[in-house]
Amino acid sequence: MPSPLRKAFDRFVVLDDMEWQQLEAIITTREYKKGEYFVKEGESCLYVGFIAKGLFQYYYLIDGQQHTRQFFFQNNFMANYQSYITNEKIECLDPST
Numbered sequence: 001m002p003s004p005l006r007k008a009f010d011r012f013v014v015l016d017d018m019e020w021q022q023l024e025a026i027i028t029t030r031e032y033k034k035g036e037y038f039v040k041e042g043e044s045c046l047y048v049g050f051i052a053k054g055l056f057q058y059y060y061l062i063d064g065q066q067h068t069r070q071f072f073f074q075n076n077f078m079a080n081y082q083s084y085i086t087n088e089k090i091e092c093l094d095p096s097t
Contacts (some may be wrong), residue, residue, distance in 0.1 A: 003049050004075045032092040033058075038078065039090045045080040054096020060087060 002010070005027075006020060015023065029052075039045045040058060049056075049072075056072040058080060070079035072090070079081065080090050 032096045036092045039080045048079045055094040057091050057093050
C-alpha cells in the first residue's frame with residue numbers, strides 16, 4: 001500500500017517504483033514540537049514540507065497582531081513562497097512529523 005506521501009505525490013505526478021525509490025533516498029523526515037517553526041520571521045522558506053501527522057499555521061504579524069493566512073493539515077504539502085519577500089511564518093500547532 002502506498003505511503004501517504006506517495007499518494008499525495010501521485011496527485012501531481014505518477015512515479016514508477018525506481019523513480020520513487022530515488023526520490024525517497026533524498027527525503028528527510030523531521031519532527032516538530034508545538035510552537036516550533038517550519039519558517040521563522042525573517043527567514044526564507046527553503047523547503048517544501050509534507051505533513052504526515054499534525055497541524056501548522058501560516059501567519060504574519062501587523063503591529064503585534066497575528067493574522068492567519070492558512071492552516072496546513074496532515075497528508076498535505078506546505079511551503080511559504082512569499083517568505084522570500086515578506087516576514088510570514090509557519091508555526092507548528094500540534095506535535096507533527
